[in-house]
Amino acid sequence: MGNQMTEMLKGTLEGIVLAVLSARPAYGYEITARLRDQGFSDLVEGTVYALLIRVEQRGFVDVEKVPSEKGPPRKVYSLNSQGQEQLDGFWTTWRFLTERIEQLRIAQGEGEN
Template sequence: MENNTQLLKGVLEFCVLKLISREPTYGYEIVMHLKQVGFSDLSESTLYPLLLRLEQQGKVTVERRPSPKGPSRKYYVVTEEGRQALLEFRQDWSQLCQLVEKIFKEEPYE
């Protein structure tokens, strides 16, 4: 995936939002989950600006929760606006995938 940086930028935000929509979570946990599914080059320095953007856009809110080790953690919680954005993205993504598949399945022109 490292050669598809532009493609990844457009999709990563919604992958993160989807993870947060499943349950409130914190940054390091999001990074670890994304790495487990194959986003191996992802770092916290990529994730935290994205989380800040989601918060500024009103798609997530932040809750401080105690941590079993050390200071409290920032947990991210999806908002209704974030859920709506996910729904719209899912519809758009589905349409885009169908269009791309049509192109790749077409017979070459002779």
């Protein structure tokens, strides 16, 4: 199941990270830790950092450099209005897909298990 989970996450991770940021601003490691706490235990930190670079380039987040007790300043990401629009679109698509997938599962008789 690990490989299947990894493949499915590739298509949804941006929306998941934007959802995390909609709750409150966070830096990369903090986002990874929150997701791991939610059960995404195999999530690699580098994957989250690469995604944060992409969402920053696409204009979905605002970035503020905040002093750190250890080492260089941290980049704290916060969801902006363009990112909120992207997240809203993600949730609309997510609902559509989950409804259709559930219909397929029930049609196959899987809903009784």
